């Protein structure tokens with residue numbers, strides 16, 4: 001069984017729904033309507049009416065590790081976010097993400113990179129392949145997160161970033177943010193938690209804040 005991405009929630013806006021409600025109510029000066037349990041309904045209404053700019057007041061930060069450069073490149077195309085990524089100038093490529101479709105194909109990635117001898121790391125990286133594993137920290141506001149999840153949980157998205165999106169989705173779901181995910185279709189799952197992609201088995205690593213995916217069948 002191969003290990004694929006790990007996604008860990010590092011931080012999330014405290015009382016996020018309450019903050020969004022507080023911000024949203026300023027426009028109609030209806031702060032007096034805030035009660036102990038009014039936030040979820042209010043946020044649901046904002047989403048239904050398409051007033052999603054108010055969702056930008058809350059954000060979450062995730063550490064995503066053990067993904068390929070293919071996947072991280074797809075991730076950073078989402079411009080409304082902040083990123084910090086492992087530097088290939090300073091860190092050697094020592095791990096590779098091999099797609100599950102390669103399970104019966106012998107591939108020896110590391111040999112290709114070490115065969116150049118004494119080349120500085122910053123130049124060696126020109127020969128790194130897209131399969132090189134990387135880690136990246138991403139901060140996205142809730143509006144951007146919803147957009148990312150809609151795009152990357154879609155059938156058209158590639159398996160690896162779909163796995164990342166699925167981990168993010170589950171972390172938010174189990175963190176009590178079901179209502180911001182309601183109109184975003186999760187991947188279908190079988191009874192034992194297997195994703196609809198034939199590749200993955202998702203597992204919760206440590207508590208509810210970290211998810212990882214593994215391949216099945218090899």
Ligand SMILES: Cc1cc2nc3c(=O)[nH]c(=O)nc-3n(C[C@H](O)[C@H](O)[C@H](O)COP(=O)(O)OP(=O)(O)OC[C@H]3O[C@@H](n4cnc5c(N)ncnc54)[C@H](O)[C@@H]3O)c2cc1C
Pocket residue numbers: 077078079080081144147151152156157158
């Ligand atoms: C299945 C799939 C296949 C893809 N294939 C390709 C491909 O073949 N080639 C390729 O290059 N990319 C491809 N992409 C990437 C895609 O084109 C987007 O770059 C990526 O999905 C990020 O989406 P976004 O720009 O909407 O998100 P973000 O950059 O996060 O932007 C969010 C939203 O903000 C607004 N916005 C952001 N920047 C601007 C701006 N400058 N002007 C106006 N509005 C803005 C838009 O409404 C945008 O939807 C693919 C994506 C998917 C999901």
